[in-house]
Amino acid sequence: MLPSLFIAHGSPLLAIENNAYTEFLNRLSGRYALPKAVVIFSAHWESRVQKIGDVEAYEMIYDFGGFPDELYRIRYPARGSRATVEAIEEQFALEGIAYEKDGRRGLDHGAWVVLRLLYPQADVPVVSMSVNPNLIPEEHYRIGQALAPLRERDILVIGSGGTVHNLAGLNRRNTGVESWAVQFDDWLADCLEHWDLHALFDYERRAPFAHEAVPWMGNEHFIPLLYAMGAADRAQASKLLHRSYVYGSLSQSCWQFG
Template sequence: MTKGQFSPIFVSHGAPTMPLEDIPAKNFLMKLGTLYKNVEAVLCISAHWATSHPVVNAVEKPETIHDFYGFPSELYDINYPAAGSPELAERTAELIKASGIPCAIDENRGLDHGAWVPMRLMFPDADVPVVQLSIQEHLDPSRHHDLGLAIEELSSENVLIIGSGGAVHPLGYAPLGPGAITDTWAVEFDDWLTRSVQHGDEDALKNYRKIAPYPERAHPYPDHFMPLLTALGAAGKGATGEMIHHSWYWGDLGMAAYRFGKP
């Protein structure tokens, strides 16, 4: 197969209930998948798999992990039977280790909802292999950006790199739910994030905890911000981003999505 170039993207996966609701972010992801019919595989960096060092899952048939509780029973019946790709997992680990970053392979782990929720919407036929790359427990923005730089080559190898997290993810700070309002502080952080992405301001994004407005509210626990930094890094040094979707969900959940590339 002729190798293609696929720009890394970041998507906000919201709550696990997104597949059951008719909301703008869901409809966006369903349409987004139609743009990637020729992709050979997906490497997904999900906010819901954190390890001490980078790990990729090399599983032929990854299970669907229902890593949440308290939601409608029908969610727990969802199975997303996409294949894995041990070959892509090995290639990813090689690139990461070649950059001087330790990386391990997990031969058992399946796909958490940070991966299968957007993948099920983008590729409903489960006909695209999916591999996951973990975020790291230290939640260091610079090191997650470096992780992205290490895997830049994959974008030219028919692999779509997707960071899956949340543009604004105030879990534990703001009350979230149907009918909740979007607060001004959330809008201010969201606006700052989009400007920084569009300008390719790596330093600002890596230092968002000191620079951004209300970072402690927008990301009380910043696991959902790390995949964005890795996706940005995967587009290479000097990359910028364009916003490809914007909406709000359950009040303060920012559902923005970005595509990254060289200006």
């Protein structure tokens, strides 16, 4: 059975950089069997009702500005998966989770940057999923739980975001690592390794520097972790595969669940 994954996508520059993190992501897919499809929750697709991308062939969304022209020339010709969409619909219906299908939206950089590093040939079908920042953590986790049976069908569930993602707190000189970012990630790692849902769901009050790591009105990058973790609720096993930082505090982490 495939695990579920949380993968930090950091800056859009990740798509053209060559560093320890990109090398790690290039190798990551080799750890697992080739999935029949990928279901990916991206921090850059927000909606008040859960959306499912029901697209035959995805267009590119360049949802960033002021970056090198090279980024805007990248193409990732991902195709959708009608069978996987139907499987998601079936699970949401069983669990009473409201949803809507979207047949037009392309892939934003939270999705295509990650997918291009994992599967550069675009040979794995993709179903994009939105995130809802207005839900409480338990509800994000429950949506992930509903998708747990997909893993038994060799479908890979990915949450793409960032555990520490505060653009106002970045060190543009890219020197050193902020201690507050490390302290938050250390606290989070302890929660994940012990599968401490009570603490995790209450991270805003319990975690050190929670409001610096996950700023007010900025939880869209953190919550993909909860969808990915929920998809492995039956196993409740976690493993940190990579952690590094850029710009002082922007966390580049990857967690395996299940």
